[in-house]
Amino acid sequence: MARVVVDVMPKPEILDPQGQAIQKALGRMGFETVSGVRQGKRFEVEVEGELDEAALAKVEQMAETLLANTVIEEYTVRVES
Amino acid sequence: MARVVVDVMPKPEILDPQGQAIQKALGRMGFETVSGVRQGKRFEVEVEGELDEAALAKVEQMAETLLANTVIEEYTVRVES
Numbered sequence: 001m002a003r004v005v006v007d008v009m010p011k012p013e014i015l016d017p018q019g020q021a022i023q024k025a026l027g028r029m030g031f032e033t034v035s036g037v038r039q040g041k042r043f044e045v046e047v048e049g050e051l052d053e054a055a056l057a058k059v060e061q062m063a064e065t066l067l068a069n070t071v072i073e074e075y076t077v078r079v080e081s
Numbered sequence: 082m083a084r085v086v087v088d089v090m091p092k093p094e095i096l097d098p099q100g101q102a103i104q105k106a107l108g109r110m111g112f113e114t115v116s117g118v119r120q121g122k123r124f125e126v127e128v129e130g131e132l133d134e135a136a137l138a139k140v141e142q143m144a145e146t147l148l149a150n151t152v153i154e155e156y157t158v159r160v161e162s
Binding site: 001008009033034041046049061 | 089114120130147
C-alpha cells in the first residue's frame, strides 16, 4: 500500500479571498511579517498494490477529474510513503 | 522572502466524511485501487525577511492559534522555498 499526496491550490491569477482574510487575521494577531497567504486542499490517497507508473497516472486522473477544478485550480501529485 | 507550507489534516481517530465521500465517488468512477482518502487543508504562508528559528516558531504559532483546530486537527510546518 502506498500513500500519494495530491495538493490542490488556486491558480496564481485567481483571487483568493480566504487567503486574504487569513492574512488580515494574522496581522491583527500581531504576525506582521506575513506578506501573503494562500489556502488550498490536501488529499492523502491510499493506493493498494504496487505504485507503478500506471497507478500514479491513475491518481493524476483522479486529480484531473474529481479532486481539482482545473479551471481555477492547479494540482501536484507526489508519493509520500 | 520565504514560503512556508502548513499542512492541516484531521486527526487519525476523527471521522472524515469528506474523505469517505470522495473515496466512494472515485470507486463509482472506476478507480477501484483506492483504499482510503483523507482531505485536509494546505496553507502557503509568505514570510518577509530572514527565515530563522524565531520566524519558523511564529509560523508554528499561527498554525496552533488560527490555521488548525488542534482539538480535531494536526498540522505540519515545512519550508518550501
